[in-house]
Amino acid sequence: MNEIIKNRRSIRKFKPDVPVTKEQLNRMLEAAMMAPSACNSRPWEFIAITKREVLDEIAKVHPHAKMCETASAAIIIVAIPQTDAKPAGYYPQDCGAATQNILLEAVSLGLGTCWCGIYPRDEQIADFRKLFNINEPKIPFCVIAIGTPAEEPAPRGFFEEAKVRFVE
Ligand SMILES: Cc1cc2nc3c(=O)[nH]c(=O)nc-3n(C[C@H](O)[C@H](O)[C@H](O)COP(=O)(O)O)c2cc1C
Secondary structure, rough: OOOHHHHHHEEOEEEEOOOOOHHHHHHHHHHHHHHHHHOOOOEEEEEOOOOOOHHHHHHHHHHHHHHHHHOOEEEEEOOOOOOOOOOOOHHHHHHHHHHHHHHHHHHHHEEEEEEEEEOOOOHHHHHHHHHHHOOOOOOOEEEEEEEEEEEOOOOOOOOOOOHHOOOO
């Protein structure tokens, strides 16, 4: 088992005084953009935030993102639903893959993250549209809190044989 996959946990307490650098943010953003997407449509954009007041505002508007109060950065993934010749409807999967790549790259940088869902909750989509001026057809998909972990939760995922059907 890949150690990064095994050790990744949602982190909800961060060391508030340790900054996340631009170089680290770019590493995570590059990892996001390496994700697979339907027909290689890459239906995403990113908002990278390190401004304290804005991180605090995210903690206020999102009912389950209070950890942004101690996070040093956040990345918002903005989905761009597929149009034209691209097959419609795959953007949540594509943006989910990009999100997971950010979480895993963060572990390799010694950082912790928490994936906080926005899509498909109408109220949260509306709040993030307003806060970051995200207009239709773009959709705020999720916000990832990022920082240096101030907690060390043990690995949580596990293998469940009952959830697998082998066809041999
Ligand atoms: C789509 C999605 C939305 C989530 N939204 C939140 C959230 O709003 N706030 C939060 O604290 N955690 C959120 N999480 C984190 C989950 O609670 C967490 O991944 C799960 O409990 C498993 O724990 P682990 O990430 O530590 O393995 C979300 C995770 C996913 C995949």
